[in-house]
Amino acid sequence: NITRVPMSKRYLRSLVAANLVEGWDDPRMPTLAGLRRRGYTPESIIDFCQRAGVAKANSEVDSALLEHCLREDAKMRAPRLMAVLDPLKIELVNYPPEGETLEIENNPENPEMGTRKVSFSRELYIEREDFMEEPPKKYFRLKPEGEVRLKGAYIIKCERVVHTVDGGIDHIECSVDLSSRSGSEGANRKVKGTIHWVNARDCAPFEARLYDQLMTEEWDTAEAADKKDVTKFLSDTSLQVMNGYCEHALVSAKPGDTFQFLRNGYFCKDPDSTDTHPVYNRTASLKSSFPV
Secondary structure, three states, X not given: OEOOOOOOHHHHHHHHHOOOOOOXXXXXXXXXXXXXXXXXXXXXXXXXXXXXXXXXXXXXXXOHHHHHHHHHHHOOOOOEEOXXXXXXXXXXXXXXXXXXXXXXXXXXXXXXXXXXEEEEOOEEEEEHHHEOOOOOOOOOOEOEOOEEEEOOOOEEEEEEEEEOOOOOEEEEEEEEEOOOOOOOHHHHOOOOOEEOOEEOOOOEEEEEEEEOOOEOHHHHHOOOOHHHOHHHHEOOOOEEEEEEEEOHHHOOOOOOOEEEEOOOEEEEEOOOOOOOOOEEEEEEOOOOOOOO
């Protein structure tokens, strides 16, 4: 057994029949079609089976081990691109209006994967969680009067927060240290936080499907008689859909292609994607709960 995963075909069939999942290839299902659609590679599944081993007695394997095997397989061969799931706009008030093109490595752990060109302008999107107006101690991302490094670009400083009429944050005005361009001598000064971004003037909208365990923790300890009604154990957080912005390279990728979205996790392009609306399934987060 795998924690928080229904393995019996009886349970899986009831989920499909009740339309509680999309079908047998739903990325939350423990079927080969579901694992493939979510982004698990044959190598990661084989590695998982070898690590779990074969036992004569009933045993239980932590589902975090499967995600760990995927990370180990993908970290050297998945291109690392930038995508913002929950966008917050920033404006670089002292940056030239014409913009420029930056060269960023595709995978720092595998230099053989080369580099790519990424456009940069005075209007960017960052993750909303990468800014706090009243941050706690040891918060190293963007904050009022604080500095942060933009991946592959410049060091910026928050100068002003522009609010909406209801008190929310509309956008942030920042200054940029023009001498701190990545690769230049000025980039060597120490700034503790580095965040990812996309060019607000040259990016593509996309849908991110963030998958988690299909069942609650109570599923693992429930009696067989109680499991007859699987709906009692369905997790409310097994799927979260977000709409963000990404680099254009993610639009032209083929269904099944796997990428690491910087600081967000490993994602696989879903067959539901269209030419104008890419859809990506999160295979695994970057943080592992499995003890290595």
